Amino acid sequence: MLKKPLIIFDLDGTLVQSDIDYMGVRDEMRSILKNLVEEDKFNKIQNTVYTILELVEIIEENDSSGNLFRKAWSLVEEYEMRGYEKAFITENAIDTLEKLKSLNYIIVIYTNNSRKLTDYALEKFELKNFFDFVLTRDEIENCKPDPEGLFFIMKKFKHSKESTIFIGDSWVDAETAANAKIDFVYLGKEGAPGTRRKKIIPDYMIENIDEIFTIV
Numbered sequence: 715m716l717k718k719p720l721i722i723f724d725l726d727g728t729l730v731q732s733d734i735d736y737m738g739v740r741d742e743m744r745s746i747l748k749n750l751v752e753e754d755k756f757n758k759i760q761n762t763v764y765t766i767l768e769l770v771e772i773i774e775e776n777d778s779s780g781n782l783f784r785k786a787w788s789l790v791e792e793y794e795m796r797g798y799e800k801a802f803i804t805e806n807a808i809d810t811l812e813k814l815k816s817l818n819y820i821i822v823i824y825t826n827n828s829r830k831l832t833d834y835a836l837e838k839f840e841l842k843n844f845f846d847f848v849l850t851r852d853e854i855e856n857c858k859p860d861p862e863g864l865f866f867i868m869k870k871f872k873h874s875k876e877s878t879i880f881i882g883d884s885w886v887d888a889e890t891a892a893n894a895k896i897d898f899v900y901l902g903k904e905g906a907p908g909t910r911r912k913k914i915i916p917d918y919m920i921e922n923i924d925e926i927f928t929i930v
Contacts, residue, residue: 716819718897718930720873722864724882725825728901728923729807730835734797736766742789743769750776765886766790767826767857794831803839806924811844819930820871823848824864826857826886846871858886861894868896879930881923888914899929 726732743766748756750773759772770790774783814821823845825832829852836842847870849863856862868878880891881899891898892914900916901923918929 716817716930718877718879719818720820720822720868720871720878721814721926721930722822722824722867722878722880724880724884724887725823725827725832725835727883728881728887729804729811729823729841730798730801730839731804732797732801733799734794739790739793740766740769742793743773743786746773746782746786747776750782765826765857765859767851791828791830794827795834798831798835798838801835801838803841804923806922808841810924810926811841813927814930815844820846820873822846822867822871824858824867824880825849826851828852859889859893861890864890864894864896868894881926885914888916899926 723729726734744756744760747759747769751759759769764772767790770783770786773786774780777783811821821844823832825848827835827850829850832848832850836845836848847867849867851857854863854866864878864880868875875894875896879897879899880887880894881901882888882891883901888898888900889912897917898914899918899920901920903921920926920929
């Protein structure tokens, strides 16, 4: 019997290594907000750890015209697509997915990327046939680190928290798993996500993606 039959992967930084300039797009969002909100509110935003999508939501809340909100979304998508021009597949990812598939695991992608970018990556790296389901930010109301997406996936496949595992590379992924109270595997060589908004200790840490078989 499989210990964790439902395996959920993050995409960017986990299965695919892109060159998205996250700091650059974050600075763009803050630049837009600086012209939208009062100085004390902006300073609070600037000194708080927000995801890029959360910054876009704050722009939407404060932009009555909707023009700056549309500009923000356009910039996010532009940075994302540019970052995938030289993207490459994570070492051993294909072999790992093939083996998981052969062992009858349910394999899912859950990403904060757009559907357009995700489909582009799946096509570019010929990954589509490995996955039983792919969930992007465009199909849910609340993105990571909100647990909505993980709950949706578990409900869809009728699996409990105990039979599910989430694999990612960032503090956002770690916090999402913690919020859903499911086991989290941190993939990386630089230590766990550490303290961003709160202390998070991964349930497992691996340096290479094929080490997942020591866990599931």
